[in-house]
Amino acid sequence: MQRSIIGYCQDDAGDWKAELDCGHFQHIRHQPPFILRPWSTTPEGRESKLGQTLHCVLCDEGAFPPSFETYKQTPIFDQNTIPKGLLRAHSTKKGVWAKIVLLEGSLLYTIEGAPPQSTTLTPTAHGVVVPEVEHHVASEGPVRFYVAFYKKPSSPEQSPHKE
Numbered sequence: 001m002q003r004s005i006i007g008y009c010q011d012d013a014g015d016w017k018a019e020l021d022c023g024h025f026q027h028i029r030h031q032p033p034f035i036l037r038p039w040s041t042t043p044e045g046r047e048s049k050l051g052q053t054l055h056c057v058l059c060d061e062g063a064f065p066p067s068f069e070t071y072k073q074t075p076i077f078d079q080n081t082i083p084k085g086l087l088r089a090h091s092t093k094k095g096v097w098a099k100i101v102l103l104e105g106s107l108l109y110t111i112e113g114a115p116p117q118s119t120t121l122t123p124t125a126h127g128v129v130v131p132e133v134e135h136h137v138a139s140e141g142p143v144r145f146y147v148a149f150y151k152k153p154s155s156p157e158q159s160p161h162k163e
């Protein structure tokens, strides 16, 4: 999945990583002759690549960004009160992840695509919703569930500067 570069940071070894709009980070090392990214070595070069896209394997794998925090949650729905919008293909916005959490029963969760991928969610198997990826749910009988939305923490803790 292609994701836009929204910023940069360095790992403990000083290697540069790009921050993507999905919440994942990806190394952008310049290692000639194997990987040629001379742009990653200068502030101007990195600046020039803001907004460009990289292929995010972690999104393909549905890996939930560990630093993301929940900021909104739906009411609890059951098989009779599932909003129609959830039964049709829909997606979250850029940078918004969600978890479909079951309290009871089961729910069929389908990620659109060719072919669509369906899994049955249960109280021990929640669904991960990847930003901007179309999906829908279908009732399979009695169920109680809610959806929790996650985004990047709005005021990330600043690591104190070393003097």
Ligand SMILES: [Zn+2]
Pocket: 003, 020, 022, 023, 024, 056, 057, 058, 059, 060
């Ligand atoms: Zn990603």
